[in-house]
Structures are given as C-alpha cells and as structure tokens.
Amino acid sequence: MTRPTTPPLDPPDQPTASPGRATTSPRQTMDVPGRATNVPGPVVTERGREVGARPVAWVLRVGGLLGVLLVTAGLVTAFGQNGAAWTGRSHGDILGPGAALRLSDLAGGLRHARADAIVLLGMVVLAATPAAGVAAAGWCWLRGRQPQLAAVAALVLVLLLVAGALGAAE
C-alpha cells in the first residue's frame, strides 16, 4: 500500500534522502470506513519538510526583518527630523487622518527624504513579503514539476495585482 517510486525532482530545499532527490511520502488512507486507498502524497524532504518550505521561510524571514528595520529606521528618523511634532500637538497631529499617506506618495516622499515615506516603504516591503513567499513557492513547484500547484501560486499573485489595481481605482 505504499508508493516508493519518486519522480526525479531536484527541489531547492535540500538535503534529501539522496542528494538531488526528493521522496514522496507513502500513505494509507480511508475513502470510506474500512476501505483503504493510496493517494499521491506530498513531495517531502528527509526532515519532513515539503518542497518550497525552506525558500518560503527564508523569504518571509528576510522580508519581515527588512520591513520592520525600515519601519523602525523611519520612525527614528521622523523623531529626529520633527521632534516638536512628537512632543507637542501644536505642530500637527502625527496620528490623525491628516498624517495618512497613500501609496502614490511613496516615490515623491522618498525623493524628498521624508521619514514617513521610509516608514511607508517598510510597510510596502512587509506587504510584498507574503507575495514574494507565494512567488518562491510557485517557482519551487515549477522546478519540482508540479505545474498545477505552480498555476495556483500564479493565480494568487495575479489576484494580488488585481487587489492593487482595485485599491488604486478607489
């Protein structure tokens, strides 16, 4: 009841049982009570980590860290640039609706070295990080000859682009 055969994959998240090869986990499942069937298992590496998991984890770690660092740097710079606005309300409310920025303000803000634009850039990096994770997973699945999963990842990325377009049209 097992599937020992493995497609010749070369997943990027090594190591595997044999270098350059991934293993398909064998399984026995029940379709109806008492009747066991074989189903295709996930392509996993030696440590039980599936194809794409390691690159996706790496992308999320790096993107998350970069985003938080940019946000922190932006907040520190904002305090340094305009400390008066942070210590008293007479210089404008930095937490009110007037301080809100749009994505379209990003390029101009960065050109003028505005601290709130650096914070906004950090948020854009944070928002782009999960999308980069999906792209990494899609790429790994494409390399691992799992086109159906790669297509699903591509669909998610297209939907995220549509989200951006719809948000801009608001």
Added chain:
Amino acid sequence: MSTVSPLAEIAVITAVCVASGALGSLLGLGGGTFIVPILTLAFGLDVRLAIGASVISVVAGSAAASPRYLDEGFANLRVAVTLEVATVIGAVIGALLAGHLSTHVLYTIFGVVLAFSAIQMLRTRRDVTTDALAVPGDRLADVLTLHGDVANGSERRAYRVTRTATGLTMMTAAGTVSGLLGIGSGAMKVPAMDLAMRLPLKVSTATSSLMIGVTGAASAVVYLQRGDVVPALAGAVAIGTVVGARLGSRLLSVVPVATLRLVFLAVLLVISVQMLLRGLA
C-alpha cells in the same frame, strides 16, 4: 489621551501592542483581534485608521511567526496557497467594502466577530482526524496533492485533505472579514481547515498563520492605496505586535494558558459588547 504628547501616545500604543501580540500569540487569535478595539475604544482613534494599522501588523505578525512553522513541517504550504485564492478574493471584497460602510456598521460587525471568536475559544478543541477514520475522497485535493503528514511524537502521521471546495467557500468568508476589519480571521480559518477539511489541528493552526500574511497583504494593498494608513501609528503597532508575538511564543511553555484563556474570554466578551454598543448607538 488628547492631552498626552504623540510620543507618549505612540510609546503606550507600542507597549499595548506588545501585550496584545503576546496574548494573541498565546491564545492563537493573532494580535489583530485586540488592536482595533484598543485603538478605537481606549485611544479614540478613527476606526478606519485603526484597521489600516492593524492590517499591517497582521502581515508583520505572520511573517514573524510562520517561518518557524514551515521549518518544523507543521504548515502545509500547498493547502495554504490553494486556500489563499479564496482568502485573497474575500480580503479584496472586504477591504473595498470597508471604504463604503459607515463606522457604526464596522463597529457592529467587529462586535459580532469578537463574540464569534469568544465562542470559538469556548469550544473544546479536539483533533477530529485522530478519532475519525472516514475521510471522504476529494478529487481537487488529489489533483493538487494537498495531502500531507505531520510530526506526531517521534514519527510522522499521514493525513488526508477533503472538502477543498467547502474550505474555499469558508475561506472567502474569512478573507472578507479579514479585509473588512483588519484582523487575521484565524478564528474562522482554523475551524474551516480543522473541521471541514479534516486537517490536524496543529497543521490547521500553523497553515492559518501562514495564510494570514497573504490575506493581510491583499487588504493592506487596498488600505495603502486608499490612504487609510498613518505611518507613525501603523509602524508603532506593527513593531509592538511583532515583538509581542515573539514574546508570546517564548512564554507559551511557562504561562498557564488555560487560566489566561478564561480571563481573556471574559475580556473578549466585554470588548465585543463595547463594540456592539458603539455600533448600535
């Protein structure tokens, strides 16, 4: 808080978000559940700006928590990406709707969702896959090779995914709530995977944490484009939540979570009533 300087207000908001992120992590609700009520009820901030800040923190919290779940093999990446098709569609619908609904409606929906989360916390969670042998076949799950296995002590236990179409439908609703209120909607995502799709509870929780980031990113794009994000506020909230989430995962082994759960069940119900009262006023 209007007489307090913005610096002090930001410091307090960051500290509160550290606590909120830690509690959210300990209780499996995610920090976003508490952030919007805290920012609106305690700090008197505009609900849309609070949601805009929360949605950024949801993405940051997911990016901080989910790599560990991927490393440990708990999160099912294939299930996550498949269900993200539905959560992203829902999140965009929710985020677009949020721009057109009145604040009263937003408060009311938030109150109802918090009450639902409290009920979810009350429910005794058990791993349905351990005591149910019959798992209906699912062609979509077979085609997309969604089935997996998870560490169970020293060995790995195989599990089979079912009712993918039902899961996709439930995830669309979860995504809509997430986009509308700027929360992760883990309280809706976990039962969809755990009860409907028959994923082990541990896998459902880890996969939900991973999915929350993509769902949050879809709504974050809309909020960022619409100008509903105040950088200083959202930045402070995001940093506080990430620090809190990391702290919460470290405290998990030493904090009596069962007691904490009871205390915050009461807090969640009180906040829910407060939000409902504000919405219906």
